[in-house]
Amino acid sequence: MFTLGITLLGLAAASPALAMNVSNVLIYSYTAGFRHDSIPTAVAEMTRRGPDYGINFVNTEDMTMLTDEYFSQFDAMLLLSNTDEVFDAQARVAFQNYLDNGGNVVGVHAATDCMLNFTTMERTLGTQFAYHPEFTNATMIVADPSHPSTAGLPPRWRVQDEIYNFNHDPRALGAVVVLTADETSYVDTGDRSPAQGSPHPIAWYQERLKGSNSTGPVGRSWYTGLGHAAAAWKDDVFMGHIFGGITYVLASNTTRAMNPSATVGSLGPSYTPPPPAPTTTLDSPNSSAVRVLGGLSLIGSILVSSCLLVLHMA
Ligand SMILES: *[C@@H]1O[C@H](CO)[C@@H](O)[C@H](O)[C@H]1NC(C)=O
Ligand SMILES: *[C@@H]1O[C@H](CO)[C@@H](O)[C@H](O)[C@H]1NC(C)=O
Ligand SMILES: *[C@@H]1O[C@H](CO)[C@@H](O)[C@H](O)[C@H]1NC(C)=O
Ligand SMILES: *[C@@H]1O[C@H](CO)[C@@H](O)[C@H](O)[C@H]1NC(C)=O
Ligand SMILES: *[C@@H]1O[C@H](CO)[C@@H](O)[C@H](O)[C@H]1NC(C)=O
Numbered sequence: 261m262f263t264l265g266i267t268l269l270g271l272a273a274a275s276p277a278l279a280m281n282v283s284n285v286l287i288y289s290y291t292a293g294f295r296h297d298s299i300p301t302a303v304a305e306m307t308r309r310g311p312d313y314g315i316n317f318v319n320t321e322d323m324t325m326l327t328d329e330y331f332s333q334f335d336a337m338l339l340l341s342n343t344d345e346v347f348d349a350q351a352r353v354a355f356q357n358y359l360d361n362g363g364n365v366v367g368v369h370a371a372t373d374c375m376l377n378f379t380t381m382e383r384t385l386g387t388q389f390a391y392h393p394e395f396t397n398a399t400m401i402v403a404d405p406s407h408p409s410t411a412g413l414p415p416r417w418r419v420q421d422e423i424y425n426f427n428h429d430p431r432a433l434g435a436v437v438v439l440t441a442d443e444t445s446y447v448d449t450g451d452r453s454p455a456q457g458s459p460h461p462i463a464w465y466q467e468r469l470k471g472s473n474s475t476g477p478v479g480r481s482w483y484t485g486l487g488h489a490a491a492a493w494k495d496d497v498f499m500g501h502i503f504g505g506i507t508y509v510l511a512s513n514t515t516r517a518m519n520p521s522a523t524v525g526s527l528g529p530s531y532t533p534p535p536p537a538p539t540t541t542l543d544s545p546n547s548s549a550v551r552v553l554g555g556l557s558l559i560g561s562i563l564v565s566s567c568l569l570v571l572h573m574a
Contacts, residue, residue: 283335283510283517284526290321293344301490326351335515335525336364339371359472361524362514364479369487384471386430392422399445404438409504424485429457439463480509
């Protein structure tokens with residue numbers, strides 16, 4: 261048994277950072293069912309790159325943290341490959357209130373496979389996961405190159421990933437599909453439901469996410485079915501896809517990052533978020549414990565971003 265400690269300290273120079281509004285994004289990565297090994301890499305890589313985009317990422321896997329007060333600090337919530345029942349009754353109410361107050365949401369990969377009987381989740385992400393064929397090489401087709409999440413992609417993008425099938429067509433909820441799968445480029449012997457819609461949706465956005473009950477300002481959502489393997493999260497092209505989606509939702513005018521009169525989100529450049537709660541996760545199947553602490557504070561005119569990643573490997 262050995263312990264490996266890695267400390268990443270990123271210092272962003274004050275000049276470009278101060279010109280940007282700092283957005284707070286909550287990465288929620290709790291899994292009640294299947295757990296993706298890529299989660300720690302995804303959290304570490306988003307946190308490391310965040311300062312380049314004026315984003316402070318906070319990560320938790322503690323559903324008891326999900327209260328109105330906690331949500332109110334965040335310009336967006338990123339649901340990272342969550343599975344099964346990851347919200348208790350309090351978290352459901354707080355999530356609904358967050359959406360009703362203009363909160364923005366990003367969903368990645370297995371996020372469509374959590375909270376399957378919570379209608380608000382399906383309406384927010386646009387659909388639910390059905391099944392996937394084996395991890396494979398496949399070709400994605402950019403359906404809308406004008407979107408920030410696809411602008412940096414080649415028109416036909418080769419990926420190595422799990423190509424999800426879904427139960428419903430997100431276009432039926434008004435989502436705009438920006439990336440589709442070329443179904444001739446890989447093998448899927450499963451029983452694909454036509455309800456998924458065609459062309460095969462992989463990534464999409466909602467300008468006004470449908471999970472909110474508000475008739476006032478409503479935030480944006482963006483979802484991608486990609487992101488299964490840790491290697492993707494080390495790939496600059498894939499990370500451009502992810503950050504394009506995140507920056508798209510953050511540019512809504514429904515949170516404090518862009519709109520001082522909004523009722524949720526960071527308080528712009530002067531805001532110093534509280535330190536995040538540390539989270540500990542048992543990572544199956546090799547039972548390595550992963551602890552990720554992410555934090556950022558604005559001190560005078562210096563923006564300091566730090567991320568501490570400690571891996572205990574059994
Ligand atoms: C549906 O929700 C109930 C109550 O939260 C939960 O006990 C049950 O496991 C959920 N079922 C599924 C299939 O997610
Ligand atoms: C809010 O909207 C969801 C669907 O998105 C619905 O299931 C729920 O009943 C609504 N809640 C209220 C309080 O209107
Ligand atoms: C699948 O993609 C990976 C990563 O790009 C590459 O290394 C591998 O050679 C590809 N395999 C096939 C059969 O094309
Ligand atoms: C926010 O943007 C939407 C369109 O995206 C617009 O309809 C709305 O008036 C804007 N609200 C504010 C407060 O600027
Ligand atoms: C920063 O936020 C303010 C509102 O608080 C907004 O007017 C401005 O456009 C934002 N700046 C950038 C660079 O996003």
